[in-house]
Amino acid sequence: MRKHIDIETATGLKKKWDSKQGYSGDYVLTYGDKSANLYDLSQIYAIKHGLWEPGVSMWVENNEGELWKYIFYYGRMIDPEELAKFGEDEGEEREEYIKETRGWFDGVDLVDKPREVLSDTDIIALLESSDYEYYMESKESTKIEIVEASFSDAAMLYVGSRGLPLGVTDEVDEESSVEEARRFLYSEEWNKIYCEDETDPHLAPEFNK
Numbered sequence: 001m002r003k004h005i006d007i008e009t010a011t012g013l014k015k016k017w018d019s020k021q022g023y024s025g026d027y028v029l030t031y032g033d034k035s036a037n038l039y040d041l042s043q044i045y046a047i048k049h050g051l052w053e054p055g056v057s058m059w060v061e062n063n064e065g066e067l068w069k070y071i072f073y074y075g076r077m078i079d080p081e082e083l084a085k086f087g088e089d090e091g092e093e094r095e096e097y098i099k100e101t102r103g104w105f106d107g108v109d110l111v112d113k114p115r116e117v118l119s120d121t122d123i124i125a126l127l128e129s130s131d132y133e134y135y136m137e138s139k140e141s142t143k144i145e146i147v148e149a150s151f152s153d154a155a156m157l158y159v160g161s162r163g164l165p166l167g168v169t170d171e172v173d174e175e176s177s178v179e180e181a182r183r184f185l186y187s188e189e190w191n192k193i194y195c196e197d198e199t200d201p202h203l204a205p206e207f208n209k
Contacts (some may be wrong), residue, residue, distance in 0.1 A: 013120045015068070023157055027060060034127040037069075039188070040135065041126055045072055048131040052079040054194040057112065070123060073112035075103035077195040087195070138162060139186045159185045164193055 014030040018037070028037045036044065042058035043050075055077035061069045078101055086094040103112040118126075126132060138160030147163070149155040154165035157172060162185045166173060172184045184190060 011120045011124060029123055029127070031127045032126045034132060036127060036132065036136070040139070040186075041070075041123065042072065043129050043186075044126050044135045046074075046127070047135060048126065048129060052077065054080075054191045055079070056115075068120060070118040072115045072118065074115045075101060075113040078102065091172055134161075139182065141182070142178060144176070144181050146174060157181065157185075162186065162190065164190060168193055 012031060016028045016030070017026060018024065018028050026038070028035060029041065038058050038060060042056050043053045044057035045058065048052040051074055055074050057073045059073070061071065078098060082097070083094065086097070139162075141160035143159075145157040145158040145163075146166075147158065153169060156163045157166050157174070157176075159178065159182045164172070164185065169171050169184075169189070169190060172181050176184075
């Protein structure tokens with residue numbers, strides 16, 4: 001059992017361990033009336049930098065003397081909408097985009113690229129940004145929206161700005177409550193759908209052609 005941690009730094013950033021958060025969101029960081037777990041912050045960071053949200057992860061190192069480092073990783077996952085922008089005569093450019101975006105192989109698995117190390121002050125800036133407001137407004141949406149299928153795309157279920165194709169999981173469907181759908185779409189499970197089932201190179205070899 002991990003020891004409970006509740007810290008307030010000199011900057012006024014509060015850090016609290018919450019075992020209910022899960023998936024690298026075990027720590028909840030609060031500054032004033034703004035609060036987010038590590039998973040939320042990884043998604044806010046991605047929005048701020050124009051990255052694809054599922055392709056960004058965040059980890060924290062708690063060094064001796066409570067010197068915290070927040071490390072952001074990206075890569076591995078490819079945004080299918082970005083891939084679709086390349087024409088038939090842009091194969092080389094498409095491959096270069098994939099190589100730049102994805103992690104590298106360490107001989108066995110793909111390894112995500114470290115992008116940036118942030119400090120407490122940087123985290124406060126994230127919490128005070130408009131990107132935080134956008135993400136939290138989306139996450140706290142109080143309605144489900146179903147967008148009907150077109151001739152080429154599956155029907156989509158949305159909570160806020162985040163959605164997923166209906167039928168790819170039994171966890172969420174048209175009968176789900178807003179709370180059930182929100183919990184799924186703003187969690188590790190949503191990441192798995194897009195990062196593993198949809199765009200992982202081992203499961204979607206057409207992206208490597």
